[in-house]
Amino acid sequence: xDEKIFHELISxxxxxxxxxxxxxxxxxxxxxxxxxELEAARTPNLDALxxxxxxxxxxxxxxxxxxxxxxxxxxxFGYNAFEHRIGRxxxxxxxxxxxxEPSDIAIRGNYATVDAAGVVTDRRAGRIxxxxxxxxxxxxxxxxxxxxxxxxxxxxxxxxxxxxGPGMSASVTSSDPLKNGYAPLAIxxxxxxAEKTANAINQFIERSCRVxxxxxxxxxxxxxxxxxxxxxxxxxxxxxxxxVRAAAIAIYPTYRGIAKLVGMQVLQVEGNTFVDEFxxxxxxWNDFDFFxxxxxxxxxxxxxxxxxxxxxxxxxxxxxxxxxxxxxxxVLIVGGDHSTPxxxxxxxxxxxxxxxxxxxxxxxxxxxxxxxxxxxxxLGVVPAKSIMPLALANxxxxxxxxx
Amino acid sequence: xDEKIFHELISxxxxxxxxxxxxxxxxxxxxxxxxxELEAARTPNLDALxxxxxxxxxxxxxxxxxxxxxxxxxxxFGYNAFEHRIGRxxxxxxxxxxxxEPSDIAIRGNYATVDAAGVVTDRRAGRIxxxxxxxxxxxxxxxxxxxxxxxxxxxxxxxxxxxxGPGMSASVTSSDPLKNGYAPLAIxxxxxxAEKTANAINQFIERSCRVxxxxxxxxxxxxxxxxxxxxxxxxxxxxxxxxVRAAAIAIYPTYRGIAKLVGMQVLQVEGNTFVDEFxxxxxxWNDFDFFxxxxxxxxxxxxxxxxxxxxxxxxxxxxxxxxxxxxxxxVLIVGGDHSTPxxxxxxxxxxxxxxxxxxxxxxxxxxxxxxxxxxxxxLGVVPAKSIMPLALANxxxxxxxxx
Numbered sequence: 001x002d003e004k005i006f007h008e009l010i011s012x013x014x015x016x017x018x019x020x021x022x023x024x025x026x027x028x029x030x031x032x033x034x035x036x037e038l039e040a041a042r043t044p045n046l047d048a049l050x051x052x053x054x055x056x057x058x059x060x061x062x063x064x065x066x067x068x069x070x071x072x073x074x075x076x077f078g079y080n081a082f083e084h085r086i087g088r089x090x091x092x093x094x095x096x097x098x099x100x101e102p103s104d105i106a107i108r109g110n111y112a113t114v115d116a117a118g119v120v121t122d123r124r125a126g127r128i129x130x131x132x133x134x135x136x137x138x139x140x141x142x143x144x145x146x147x148x149x150x151x152x153x154x155x156x157x158x159x160x161x162x163x164x165g166p167g168m169s170a171s172v173t174s175s176d177p178l179k180n181g182y183a184p185l186a187i188x189x190x191x192x193x194a195e196k197t198a199n200a201i202n203q204f205i206e207r208s209c210r211v212x213x214x215x216x217x218x219x220x221x222x223x224x225x226x227x228x229x230x231x232x233x234x235x236x237x238x239x240x241x242x243x244v245r246a247a248a249i250a251i252y253p254t255y256r257g258i259a260k261l262v263g264m265q266v267l268q269v270e271g272n273t274f275v276d277e278f279x280x281x282x283x284x285w286n287d288f289d290f291f292x293x294x295x296x297x298x299x300x301x302x303x304x305x306x307x308x309x310x311x312x313x314x315x316x317x318x319x320x321x322x323x324x325x326x327x328x329x330x331v332l333i334v335g336g337d338h339s340t341p342x343x344x345x346x347x348x349x350x351x352x353x354x355x356x357x358x359x360x361x362x363x364x365x366x367x368x369x370x371x372x373x374x375x376x377x378x379l380g381v382v383p384a385k386s387i388m389p390l391a392l393a394n395x396x397x398x399x400x401x402x403x
Numbered sequence: 404x405d406e407k408i409f410h411e412l413i414s415x416x417x418x419x420x421x422x423x424x425x426x427x428x429x430x431x432x433x434x435x436x437x438x439x440e441l442e443a444a445r446t447p448n449l450d451a452l453x454x455x456x457x458x459x460x461x462x463x464x465x466x467x468x469x470x471x472x473x474x475x476x477x478x479x480f481g482y483n484a485f486e487h488r489i490g491r492x493x494x495x496x497x498x499x500x501x502x503x504e505p506s507d508i509a510i511r512g513n514y515a516t517v518d519a520a521g522v523v524t525d526r527r528a529g530r531i532x533x534x535x536x537x538x539x540x541x542x543x544x545x546x547x548x549x550x551x552x553x554x555x556x557x558x559x560x561x562x563x564x565x566x567x568g569p570g571m572s573a574s575v576t577s578s579d580p581l582k583n584g585y586a587p588l589a590i591x592x593x594x595x596x597a598e599k600t601a602n603a604i605n606q607f608i609e610r611s612c613r614v615x616x617x618x619x620x621x622x623x624x625x626x627x628x629x630x631x632x633x634x635x636x637x638x639x640x641x642x643x644x645x646x647v648r649a650a651a652i653a654i655y656p657t658y659r660g661i662a663k664l665v666g667m668q669v670l671q672v673e674g675n676t677f678v679d680e681f682x683x684x685x686x687x688w689n690d691f692d693f694f695x696x697x698x699x700x701x702x703x704x705x706x707x708x709x710x711x712x713x714x715x716x717x718x719x720x721x722x723x724x725x726x727x728x729x730x731x732x733x734v735l736i737v738g739g740d741h742s743t744p745x746x747x748x749x750x751x752x753x754x755x756x757x758x759x760x761x762x763x764x765x766x767x768x769x770x771x772x773x774x775x776x777x778x779x780x781x782l783g784v785v786p787a788k789s790i791m792p793l794a795l796a797n798x799x800x801x802x803x804x805x806x
Binding site for chain 1: 429431432435436439460464465466467468469470471473474485491494744746747749750751752753754774775778779783784
């Protein structure tokens with residue numbers, strides 16, 4: 001594990017690091033020869049910062065690989081995202097704000113529809129409306145023996161289910177056939193110690209079906225499909241690994257959850273915009289020496305295919321930069337967890353523009369923050385996990401290595 | 404081991420390679436927007452050479468890691484410096500010019516002061532003056548049973564101690580508590596075969612204390628603290644690995660020592676300036692086909708925080724370049740083992756500007772040798788250990804690989 005060498009060399013210092021992640025920051029031009037969202041945005045503050053920074057592009061886990069938020073964030077947090085995985089069930093659970101305990105098992109679920117023969121006709125139960133979904137989830141939460149099942153609607157048919165109780169193991173199969181036209185599968189244990197867990201889940205599914213059947217009016221859902229059955233991830237904790245008192249500032253539960261899983265202290269944000277996040281940063285500036293600041297809106301605009309909105313959001317963030325710089329961070333990283341080009345309406349594999357500013361960075365003297373500007377930077381195209389070591393080095397927090 | 408693939412492909416050729424290492428070459432601007440030492444220096448010869456070279460930047464062992472001279476040199480010599488380590492004791496011993504034998508054990512030591520209760524009050528014995536330190540070291544050199552202890556002052560309180568004798572093992576603990584306020588620790592064996600070694604060292608420390616006590620006038624030192632207790636490193640030898648008759652030209656003992664550890668023939672330099680080193684290169688030009696030429700002064704100026712002096716040294720080296728080029732090396736590498744920016748007054752993690760010249764290099768056509776110029780070069784930012792394979796390829800010494 002690469003992280004370990006840094007852990008050994010960590011030395012304390014009175015320096016502050018800010019890692020500002022604009023989710024899905026990287027983009028693409030809408031037309032050949034055009035500008036990306038970031039290039040099209042008027043960003044005088046980020047451009048001025050770029051002039052005093054090293055520039056480059058980050059790849060979350062590997063060339064050509066498009067990542068979900070989980071590994072994208074783990075990578076930019078300095079982890080080898082291939083070695084350290086957050087299961088989909090866990091990500092779903094933390095995404096709805098469930099406070100997971102290490103012995104919990106988390107499951108990603110769907111409300112689905114099966115026909116009289118028990119064959120899945122709609123894996124999404126007609127995208128069941130949120131109200132009914134939430135009502136059902138309340139009714140489905142129950143205990144099977146000494147195992148408690150907490151069911152939470154993510155949205156529409158999507159569920160996060162958490163199992164809490166003694167003697168469990170996540171070594172079980174899924175029930176989701178992943179396609180319409182097939183019957184759900186019974187959950188099977190993959191190891192002797194998982195027998196209790198598999199039995200409990202099967203009983204829970206049976207009970208859930210009965211509850212849905214007796215619900216009035218008859219809901220479009222009459223089956224649960226479960227997959228991503230995971231235990232709590234066992235990560236080396238970020239504050240230990242890198243010797244920082246780390247705070248996370250994020251409005252969205254998923255990112256609050258990931259930050260918590262790696263051991264950051266998740267701060268309460270008053271309000272629900274990224275402007276409020278900047279205020280939270282100011283408020284807690286003296287309490288921590290590392291801040292992860294997450295801006296979700298860039299990704300949402302990209303997912304919606306809304307190039308202009310993504311440009312506007314970047315411009316608004318740019319206008320907030322003087323507030324951040326007024327705090328005089330010793331090291332400031334501006335980057336992203338992955339690209340989300342409006343052109344593709346989704347995450348993509350394209351490397352993510354990144355700048356690292358400090359007073360001892362060997363600046364590239366490129367006064368522009370954009371994909372092509374960053375590709376001329378001295379950082380090059382680097383694995384996202386190499387950003388934290390560089391940040392720590394620039395913060396005077398890594399001792400000399402002697403061999 | 405990466406090096407092995409090259410070893411398999413090595414083929415002899417009548418070509419000559421010069422690896423010129425300007426120690427701590429990489430720098431930083433003193434002010435944002437300014438020039439680095441190398442950029443500020445007037446270097447018409449290096450600039451002209453750069454125009455015919457590929458340019459890039461090297462990282463000794465990893466992004467963000469600041470290295471000591473040992474791993475910095477092993478990396479630029481083509482070794483994986485994480486796998487092949489030179490212990491601190493060995494580095495200290497070769498640094499004072501001790502001709503280590505493979506069965507020796509080398510130790511890094513300190514003269515220290517302890518109080519009546521045996522607690523360390525000053526790990527550096529008031530930075531004891533060189534004269535007394537050297538006088539004491541002579542008196543402390545002794546034999547314990549069949550083991551000879553050679554004690555040499557590095558400077559002030561710092562010592563290199565070499566143990567020579569049969570049946571030793573370096574698997575022992577240190578005696579240095581590393582902080583004032585603690586008592587020295589007894590040396591303990593970490594393996595049965597190290598018992599004799601541990602006993603000998605403990606007896607040696609006891610005897611040393613008695614010698615210091617009876618010395619008149621009473622010296623500030625009354626204790627030895629020992630750490631970095633290492634055996635001789637077991638490296639694949641550079642000449643075998645890369646199929647070259649390799650000579651090292653270096654004035655400073657540390658670099659002569661490292662070169663010797665990897666199997667280079669260390670040439671005698673008449674004089675003690677790098678001008679004399681160039682003369683040595685000329686004198687031995689016909690005797691070897693690989694020359695490691697080490698220039699220490701750039702690093703010393705950087706360590707002293709003397710930007711202008713570092714600039715001047717680089718300019719002086721530049722003026723010597725025509726003498727080197729007049730020898731018509733087939734491959735010439737100009738680079739460094741690490742950065743030592745005057746701004747930071749010490750080694751740093753910043754990548755090191757590097758050029759590779761040969762008559763079959765695909766030149767970048769950048770007529771400038773400097774950090775930012777190199778960051779535009781086609782070599783990119785590369786691990787230092789990839790320089791030797793490139794040098795060998797350019798020297799026509801690597802066969803085609805078929806799979």
